[in-house]
Amino acid sequence: MNFGTSFTVAAKELKVISRKKSIIFYIILLPFILSILFSLVVQNQIASSSGIPTTYELGLESLTYFFVVFAAILPGSIAAYSIVGEKVEKSLEPLLATPTSDGEILLGKSIAAFVPPILAIWGGASIFMAATDYLTHKLLSYYYYPNWNSGVMLLLLAPLAAIFSIELTVIASSRVSDVRGANQIGGLMFIPFMGVFLAGVEGIITFSINNLLIISLVVLIADVVLFFLSASTFKREEILTRWK
Amino acid sequence: MIETENLTRKFGDLTAVDNLTFKVNQGEIFGFLGPNGAGKTTTVRVLCCLISKTSGSARVADYEIGNKSDAIKIRKLIGFVSDNVGLYESLTAYENLEYYGKLYKCPEPRRKENIERFLKLLGLWERRDAAAGTFSKGMKQKLAIARALIHDPEILFMDEPTANLDPESAKTVREFILSLKKEKKTIFLNTHNLDEAQRVCDRIGILNTKLMALGTPQELEYSVGARKTVIQLDEVNDAILNSLNRIFPGKVTRYDSKLTIELANPNKENPAIVRAIVEAGGKVQTVSITASSLEDAYLKLVKEQQ
Numbered sequence: 001m002n003f004g005t006s007f008t009v010a011a012k013e014l015k016v017i018s019r020k021k022s023i024i025f026y027i028i029l030l031p032f033i034l035s036i037l038f039s040l041v042v043q044n045q046i047a048s049s050s051g052i053p054t055t056y057e058l059g060l061e062s063l064t065y066f067f068v069v070f071a072a073i074l075p076g077s078i079a080a081y082s083i084v085g086e087k088v089e090k091s092l093e094p095l096l097a098t099p100t101s102d103g104e105i106l107l108g109k110s111i112a113a114f115v116p117p118i119l120a121i122w123g124g125a126s127i128f129m130a131a132t133d134y135l136t137h138k139l140l141s142y143y144y145y146p147n148w149n150s151g152v153m154l155l156l157l158a159p160l161a162a163i164f165s166i167e168l169t170v171i172a173s174s175r176v177s178d179v180r181g182a183n184q185i186g187g188l189m190f191i192p193f194m195g196v197f198l199a200g201v202e203g204i205i206t207f208s209i210n211n212l213l214i215i216s217l218v219v220l221i222a223d224v225v226l227f228f229l230s231a232s233t234f235k236r237e238e239i240l241t242r243w244k
Numbered sequence: 245m246i247e248t249e250n251l252t253r254k255f256g257d258l259t260a261v262d263n264l265t266f267k268v269n270q271g272e273i274f275g276f277l278g279p280n281g282a283g284k285t286t287t288v289r290v291l292c293c294l295i296s297k298t299s300g301s302a303r304v305a306d307y308e309i310g311n312k313s314d315a316i317k318i319r320k321l322i323g324f325v326s327d328n329v330g331l332y333e334s335l336t337a338y339e340n341l342e343y344y345g346k347l348y349k350c351p352e353p354r355r356k357e358n359i360e361r362f363l364k365l366l367g368l369w370e371r372r373d374a375a376a377g378t379f380s381k382g383m384k385q386k387l388a389i390a391r392a393l394i395h396d397p398e399i400l401f402m403d404e405p406t407a408n409l410d411p412e413s414a415k416t417v418r419e420f421i422l423s424l425k426k427e428k429k430t431i432f433l434n435t436h437n438l439d440e441a442q443r444v445c446d447r448i449g450i451l452n453t454k455l456m457a458l459g460t461p462q463e464l465e466y467s468v469g470a471r472k473t474v475i476q477l478d479e480v481n482d483a484i485l486n487s488l489n490r491i492f493p494g495k496v497t498r499y500d501s502k503l504t505i506e507l508a509n510p511n512k513e514n515p516a517i518v519r520a521i522v523e524a525g526g527k528v529q530t531v532s533i534t535a536s537s538l539e540d541a542y543l544k545l546v547k548e549q550q
Contacts, residue, residue, distance in 0.1 A: 090328035
């Protein structure tokens, strides 16, 4: 495995993505818009509560977790453009004829699909956390963020969710013939993460460190399984003879 | 340079390529001619280590097809022009070539030099900063060829490089292919364009799942059947006919004042024919040779198999 080759592939992918305005808007702007909306939600909760609200009442943990849900959605879009887009443009065959390994190409495409959304999510979450600290500092008498929960969510669970999304998109890419189809399948990836979010909102589970670590472990196991499945799907022979 | 022995590729019950045995020499332009679905693309994909073979053996530049460690070495040595140009339409012509130059680990000075050289050779230098998506089909095909050559490969595989091109663009591509021969590159050309195969290729293999025939364009033409010498005379008399029938019994046909003689090698036999006619008192107006075309050979072979 030559990482330099993977970075060459990733750099090309990022160059292509940077020229698609719809993706830029979707990937980069959405987390920032989300952070502003969530900050307004917190402000509204403070204004409408009588007395001093708890962090639970303010929904801070659930709102932070929602960035994990986004991490499970956004990378899939880039992965879909990166793999299905090449399939549609029929540029995979000449690429596969170069002296690069399947793993190097897949890693390069995964890096390109992983980095921009994660950076955008971290950027959006940082804005949200800074705004929330500003809004709640006087009420709580301490800065709520950063804390261990948000650290696990954003630095552990969100990347794992992003990898989950990319790997599923790679597998889905072999069965669809256009980017829209891949995106539709990719859209389903947020369901398990959304389920956890709703369970948290409804109070069925709490976003404690232990629960977050258990969720992370489950996603990690899923990632490992999906890694082998996606690696076996992204093979020259498979792509040229079996992909739709 | 390229050698196969009983090379076979099956997809389930379907045999795409059946027991191919042939050899392509260094510096040769070798054409694979065959109808759609004949197995041309499958053969090229196997030889480019894109898909595996089912049985048989093949070697490209002394590396074994099917040997995992040799696959990367083979792909370093070859250039590949697929039947679809497969360019990155949002990237510029320059960026498309630069990306492939990097993937082939072409050192930066040589990469830049080659990009400029091929873009200039193919008349695309002025458009180097334009997105490939804005190019015409012909320009895209030229760019795809430049991409396959960016690392100076010894062997170039081209799958239908002039398909869907207008005559002028197709001519430019053909001329470029011929210019590569001067650089001693070995070229493996898939085509179903008979005229192109005849103009460009040193040798041709006619493929229809199996290799039906192999030879130079001329050899293939001769293989279809005897050639004919057609002699236009002032008039034909019995003495001329008797004289010719003695030398070529059963091969002479008369149409008014025209005689047609089926021959294996007209160039060798024609002086004797003319001498016999003159000695018999005939006056020769014209002598011409008619031969079967490559198209005749191709159609006959494909039809025979069907």
